[in-house]
Amino acid sequence: MNKAELVTITTSYTELKKTEVNKCIESFIAIIKKTLRSGEKVKLVGFGSLKVINIPNREVTDPRSGKRIKVPASKKLKFIPGKELKAILKQG
Structure with missing residues:
Protein backbone atom coordinates (compact mmCIF):
# COMPACT_ATOMS: atom_id res chain seq x y z
CA MET A 1 0.00 0.00 0.00
CA LYS A 41 10.99 6.10 20.85
CA VAL A 42 7.57 6.02 19.13
CA LYS A 43 5.21 3.51 20.71
CA LEU A 44 1.80 2.79 19.20
CA VAL A 45 0.04 0.37 21.57
CA GLY A 46 -1.28 -2.66 19.71
CA PHE A 47 0.74 -1.86 16.60
CA GLY A 48 4.38 -1.58 17.61
CA SER A 49 7.35 0.60 18.49
CA LEU A 50 9.90 2.44 16.38
CA LYS A 51 13.30 3.43 17.68
CA VAL A 52 16.66 4.49 16.31
CA ILE A 53 19.60 2.32 17.29
CA ASN A 54 23.27 3.21 16.92
CA ILE A 55 25.46 0.79 15.00
CA PRO A 56 29.11 1.19 16.12
CA ASN A 57 32.19 1.22 13.89
CA ARG A 58 33.08 -2.27 12.78
CA GLU A 59 35.28 -4.25 10.43
CA VAL A 60 33.90 -6.70 7.90
CA THR A 61 35.47 -8.98 5.34
CA ASP A 62 34.88 -8.28 1.66
CA PRO A 63 33.71 -11.65 0.30
CA ARG A 64 35.27 -11.01 -3.13
CA SER A 65 38.76 -9.95 -2.08
CA GLY A 66 38.96 -11.30 1.46
CA LYS A 67 40.26 -7.89 2.65
CA ARG A 68 39.07 -6.30 5.89
CA ILE A 69 36.97 -3.17 5.40
CA LYS A 70 36.17 -0.55 8.03
CA VAL A 71 32.49 0.35 8.16
CA PRO A 72 31.72 3.68 9.84
CA ALA A 73 29.16 4.04 12.62
CA SER A 74 25.58 4.54 11.50
CA LYS A 75 22.02 4.68 12.73
CA LYS A 76 19.32 2.15 11.99
CA LEU A 77 15.56 2.21 12.43
CA LYS A 78 14.18 -0.74 14.38
CA PHE A 79 10.52 -1.76 14.42
CA ILE A 80 9.23 -4.00 17.20
CA PRO A 81 5.71 -5.29 16.51
CA GLY A 82 3.13 -5.04 19.31
CA LYS A 83 1.25 -8.02 20.77
CA GLU A 84 -1.90 -7.43 18.71
CA LEU A 85 0.01 -7.11 15.45
CA LYS A 86 2.03 -10.24 16.24
CA ALA A 87 -1.20 -12.15 16.92
CA ILE A 88 -2.74 -10.98 13.61
CA LEU A 89 0.37 -11.95 11.65
CA LYS A 90 0.55 -15.31 13.41
CA GLN A 91 -3.02 -16.12 12.36
CA GLY A 92 -2.14 -15.50 8.74
Missing part, protein backbone atom coordinates in the same frame (compact mmCIF):
# COMPACT_ATOMS: atom_id res chain seq x y z
CA ASN A 2 1.29 3.43 -0.85
CA LYS A 3 0.33 6.79 0.66
CA ALA A 4 -2.34 7.57 -1.94
CA GLU A 5 -4.01 4.22 -1.29
CA LEU A 6 -3.83 4.84 2.47
CA VAL A 7 -5.52 8.22 2.01
CA THR A 8 -8.29 6.67 -0.10
CA ILE A 9 -8.92 3.82 2.35
CA THR A 10 -8.85 6.14 5.38
CA THR A 11 -11.33 8.44 3.63
CA SER A 12 -13.73 5.52 3.25
CA TYR A 13 -13.45 4.76 7.01
CA THR A 14 -14.12 8.35 8.04
CA GLU A 15 -16.33 11.23 6.98
CA LEU A 16 -13.27 13.34 6.19
CA LYS A 17 -12.32 14.66 2.76
CA LYS A 18 -9.21 13.33 1.01
CA THR A 19 -7.40 16.65 1.53
CA GLU A 20 -8.09 16.48 5.28
CA VAL A 21 -6.95 12.87 5.53
CA ASN A 22 -3.82 13.66 3.52
CA LYS A 23 -3.01 16.55 5.88
CA CYS A 24 -3.47 14.26 8.91
CA ILE A 25 -1.20 11.58 7.45
CA GLU A 26 1.44 14.17 6.48
CA SER A 27 1.34 15.56 10.04
CA PHE A 28 1.56 12.07 11.54
CA ILE A 29 4.63 11.25 9.45
CA ALA A 30 6.28 14.60 10.28
CA ILE A 31 5.72 14.06 14.03
CA ILE A 32 7.19 10.55 13.89
CA LYS A 33 10.25 11.79 11.99
CA LYS A 34 10.80 14.64 14.45
CA THR A 35 10.41 12.31 17.44
CA LEU A 36 12.84 9.72 16.06
CA ARG A 37 15.34 12.43 15.05
CA SER A 38 15.37 13.68 18.65
CA GLY A 39 16.27 10.17 19.86
CA GLU A 40 12.89 9.33 21.37
